[in-house]
Amino acid sequence: MAYHSFLLEPISCHAWNKDRTQIALCPNNHEVHIYKKDGTKWTKIHELKEHNGQVTGIDWAPDSNRIVTCGADRNAYVWTLKEGSWKPTLVILRINRAARCVKWSPKENKFAVGSSSRLISICYFEQENDWWVCKHIKKPIRSTILSLDWHPNNVLLAAGSCDFKCRVFSAYIKEVEEKPGPTPWGSKMPFGEVLFESGGTGGAAPSSSGGGGWVHSVCFSHSGNRLAWTSHDSTVSVAEGGKTGTVSSLSSETLPLLCVTFITENSLVAAGHDCYPMLYVYDGANASLTFGGKLDVPKQAASKDISARERFKNLDRRASETQSTDKDLNTLHKNSISQMSVLEGGRNQCTKFCTTGMDGGMGIWDVKSLESAMKNLKIV
Amino acid sequence: MSKNTVSDRFRKVDVDEYDENKFVDEEDGGENQGGNMTGALHAVLKNPPINTKNQNAKERAELLVVKVLSSFKSSDIEKAVGSLDKAGVDLLMKYIYRGFEKPSDNSSAVLLQWHEKALAVGGVGSIVRVLTARKTV
Numbered sequence: 001m002a003y004h005s006f007l008l009e010p011i012s013c014h015a016w017n018k019d020r021t022q023i024a025l026c027p028n029n030h031e032v033h034i035y036k037k038d039g040t041k042w043t044k045i046h047e048l049k050e051h052n053g054q055v056t057g058i059d060w061a062p063d064s065n066r067i068v069t070c071g072a073d074r075n076a077y078v079w080t081l082k083e084g085s086w087k088p089t090l091v092i093l094r095i096n097r098a099a100r101c102v103k104w105s106p107k108e109n110k111f112a113v114g115s116s117s118r119l120i121s122i123c124y125f126e127q128e129n130d131w132w133v134c135k136h137i138k139k140p141i142r143s144t145i146l147s148l149d150w151h152p153n154n155v156l157l158a159a160g161s162c163d164f165k166c167r168v169f170s171a172y173i174k175e176v177e178e179k180p181g182p183t184p185w186g187s188k189m190p191f192g193e194v195l196f197e198s199g200g201t202g203g204a205a206p207s208s209s210g211g212g213g214w215v216h217s218v219c220f221s222h223s224g225n226r227l228a229w230t231s232h233d234s235t236v237s238v239a240e241g242g243k244t245g246t247v248s249s250l251s252s253e254t255l256p257l258l259c260v261t262f263i264t265e266n267s268l269v270a271a272g273h274d275c276y277p278m279l280y281v282y283d284g285a286n287a288s289l290t291f292g293g294k295l296d297v298p299k300q301a302a303s304k305d306i307s308a309r310e311r312f313k314n315l316d317r318r319a320s321e322t323q324s325t326d327k328d329l330n331t332l333h334k335n336s337i338s339q340m341s342v343l344e345g346g347r348n349q350c351t352k353f354c355t356t357g358m359d360g361g362m363g364i365w366d367v368k369s370l371e372s373a374m375k376n377l378k379i380v
Numbered sequence: 381m382s383k384n385t386v387s388d389r390f391r392k393v394d395v396d397e398y399d400e401n402k403f404v405d406e407e408d409g410g411e412n413q414g415g416n417m418t419g420a421l422h423a424v425l426k427n428p429p430i431n432t433k434n435q436n437a438k439e440r441a442e443l444l445v446v447k448v449l450s451s452f453k454s455s456d457i458e459k460a461v462g463s464l465d466k467a468g469v470d471l472l473m474k475y476i477y478r479g480f481e482k483p484s485d486n487s488s489a490v491l492l493q494w495h496e497k498a499l500a501v502g503g504v505g506s507i508v509r510v511l512t513a514r515k516t517v
Binding site: 164212213232233234235251252253254255256 | 504509513514
């Protein structure tokens with residue numbers, strides 16, 4: 001478990017390069033800073049200044065080594081490394097509100113930008129004009145798109161939105177790719193088609209009766225057959241392609257979760273306003289989701305014996321005799337965790353993942369050592 | 381000539397609601413006297429008026445719930461909360477907050493006791509669900 005405090009400001013978003021030696025992050029302003037790992041230290045090597053508004057999303061394409069950033073200034077830039085420095089190319093998104101999230105597709109020939117103008121822009125490069133062109137997905141989105149995730153087949157895109165729904169769209173662009181084969185989510189996939197919508201046809205879970213909250217984060221599993229999302233009403237849900245009638249939801253007893261990712265085909269790690277990541281296990285046979293455990297190693301071992309002196313000190317400070325651990329934040333992150341990314345192993349055998357949060361710090365979590373540290377933790 | 385009224389809004393008014401002599405069924409008054417408090421709780425939490433837009437129905441349900449909650453002994457509260465499932469705890473939390481909105485003599489104290497026990501079972505997540513629920517009880 002490594003923790004590095006980059007700044008005192010929240011980290012708005014981050015992205016890693018292919019070999020995980022460099023991280024690009026936005027220090028809550030209009031710029032993107034790229035840090036390089038030097039042994040145990042991190043040194044800033046680049047500053048990307050082009051946006052006029054806060055940078056809300058960064059994604060780094062591992063193979064083509066391009067960075068795409070999107071910001072509150074309604075623009076997106078694609079950065080390419082030329083002669084040791086990053087050069088931006090503007091992408092006209094044709095949106096009239098801020099852009100909120102951006103993701104490269106798995107084949108890196110297009111990227112999707114979710115925005116507050118209630119639409120998703122799918123951008124691809126047009127060779128003849130040497131220019132990035134975008135197409136819009138508008139229906140039936142009713143509010144801001146908060147999060148996006150691509151399916152491994154490069155065509156399907158999951159979007160979580162503030163209109164309380166998580167949807168799977170087809171983002172098939174005939175100019176850059178061939179027709180995709182059928183998937184468990186559907187076989188006809190014209191551009192903009194909705195293949196799945198949560199809460200629409202009435203999910204089977206009895207606890208989420210027409211309520212729901214903003215969908216903060218969506219994630220496809222490695223095979224693309226499962227889709228997980230977290231919502232502002234403190235629930236985590238998983239849907240399986242093909243069985244779209246059954247959505248398994250789990251109402252958690254914690255504050256809302258802001259980010260989720262699959263670490264194996266059956267296990268998810270999610271984190272949010274409670275400042276620690278937690279594990280959820282999905283049982284495909286029973287279509288049930290259960291809480292696996294809290295994934296944070298407490299810093300100090302809980303000491304049962306408090307000396308008399310300690311007691312009086314606590315009494316004086318807090319009017320209570322015991323050092324109440326509920327009020328102390330003995331987690332790695334001292335503020336909400338806003339983004340999580342898989343570092344090693346992919347989404348089916350993840351061995352390391354990274355979290356960044358509003359405390360300006362980045363934590364790197366090692367799955368093997370977590371498994372051995374927590375008894376009763378089983379990552380299936 | 382009789383003038384045909386264009387508006388038919390009068391057809392949407394439920395005249396029975398405004399009848400003072402209307403009989404309001406008290407279905408679990410009997411259970412209260414029987415001492416089956418947990419049963420009363422379950423009965424009153426069944427069929428919450430979530431989908432209706434009728435404010436009267438919602439207020440009636442809320443008064444009934446607060447009455448049942450107030451008639452519990454403090455020591456029984458924890459057991460009763462334990463007998464509810466997750467959805468029940470969420471629903472109970474919704475009623476508790478609804479009850480907070482309109483405090484009457486002793487209701488706040490009783491509701492606070494219920495709140496503490498429900499919080500222990502449901503966690504802050506159940507409170508978040510009260511805040512984010514789009515269809516209120």
